[in-house]
Every structure is written in structure tokens, then in C-alpha cells.
Amino acid sequence: MDASIFGDNKLIWDSLNQKVSENIVAFSHDEGIEKVRKLVPKELFLYDERQNLIQKVTIGKILGVLSRLEVWEEKNLYVFDVSMEWFIAFTHEDIVLGYSI
Numbered sequence: 001m002d003a004s005i006f007g008d009n010k011l012i013w014d015s016l017n018q019k020v021s022e023n024i025v026a027f028s029h030d031e032g033i034e035k036v037r038k039l040v041p042k043e044l045f046l047y048d049e050r051q052n053l054i055q056k057v058t059i060g061k062i063l064g065v066l067s068r069l070e071v072w073e074e075k076n077l078y079v080f081d082v083s084m085e086w087f088i089a090f091t092h093e094d095i096v097l098g099y100s101i
Contacts, residue, residue: 032096041081049076
């Protein structure tokens with residue numbers, strides 16, 4: 001991976017936005033929530049980039065966090081499993097991205 005795309009103090013989203021590939025798809029917030037609802041793993045990771053906080057959580061916890069988000073909130077939340085082969089990103093630009101999901 002070319003680390004130069006990350007630069008200083010960039011959010012993950014900024015890097016993804018510059019390096020979108022055929023494996024990354026965008027969808028609406030509601031579609032993103034439906035994708036989370038259909039996930040099979042019982043335990044997932046939720047990374048809040050704004051708070052620099054990662055938590056091992058259940059799907060129910062993630063859905064609770066997503067349902068309480070306000071439109072005006074600056075959010076960059078990433079949901080992924082232990083394999084880290086896929087992720088769903090809920091971004092501050094009201095764009096939801098999925099990688100290999």
C-alpha cells in the first residue's frame with residue numbers, strides 16, 4: 001500500500017475518497033443500515049474516527065448508535081469484522097461506503 005496517500009492528519013475517509021476502487025460502492029444511509037442488519041457475525045468492531053475509539057460490539061449496538069445519529073453530527077464510523085476483509089463506512093459527508101461487502 002502506498003502510505004503517501006494518507007498525508008498528515010487526514011481522515012480515513014479523505015484517503016478513501018481519493019482512492020476509490022471497483023471494490024468500494026456508495027449507498028444511502030438507510031441502505032447502509034440495512035447492510036449492517038444483514039451482517040452474519042455476532043461481534044463486530046466499530047471505529048469512531050472522530051473520537052479515535054474502537055469497540056468490539058454487537059450488531060444491535062451498532063444499529064443503536066446509527067439510529068441516534070443526527071444529520072448535523074460530524075461522523076466517521078467504520079464497521080468491520082475480525083478478518084478486516086470488508087468494511088462499511090458512515091461518513092461526515094452523508095455518504096456510506098462499502099468495501100468488499
